[in-house]
Amino acid sequence: MIADIEVREAGKKGLGVFALRGFARGEFIFRRRNGPAIRYEDLERVPAEQREHLTELDREHCAIVEPPGAYLNHSCEPNAMRSGVKVFAWRPIAAGDEVTIDYRLNAFGGDSWPCLCGAPSCTGTVVGSFFALDMAKQQAYLPYAPAFIRKEWRARLPHATLL
Numbered sequence: 001m002i003a004d005i006e007v008r009e010a011g012k013k014g015l016g017v018f019a020l021r022g023f024a025r026g027e028f029i030f031r032r033r034n035g036p037a038i039r040y041e042d043l044e045r046v047p048a049e050q051r052e053h054l055t056e057l058d059r060e061h062c063a064i065v066e067p068p069g070a071y072l073n074h075s076c077e078p079n080a081m082r083s084g085v086k087v088f089a090w091r092p093i094a095a096g097d098e099v100t101i102d103y104r105l106n107a108f109g110g111d112s113w114p115c116l117c118g119a120p121s122c123t124g125t126v127v128g129s130f131f132a133l134d135m136a137k138q139q140a141y142l143p144y145a146p147a148f149i150r151k152e153w154r155a156r157l158p159h160a161t162l163l
């Protein structure tokens, strides 16, 4: 039980995580818990409903996200950010707001999925790759991205050492 959030219906998105109090920008919200690392090729042995709540750990491994973190929905303009398993407010969050993160932070496959987030910048389709984000977002998110994304970002952009 995490005192400051609750899981409840989030309309068409299914369940979502909601703030029970306000959070200031940068404030810690809760710690997400992941199951053990699973190699992608072993995923077929994982029950389908658990496969709906995966997080990419690196190019070889993912993990099943446990509740309540499993119910954090994606937004193209999220109000929260994740750094490893720590979820913190990216923007001020009011009590009652749904807490959302950007799934592209640690995504690399480029698979697309329909998006219901409703953000002004949302095209209705998310391309699941950090590198599909616009450059301003890549730079803003980079410090919180997992090591394998940061490494690939630097490799793709030799001038990044100047930033």
Ligand SMILES: [Zn+2]
Pocket (backbone or CB within 6 Å): 075, 076, 077, 115, 116, 117, 118, 119, 122, 123, 124, 125, 126
């Ligand atoms: Zn969206």
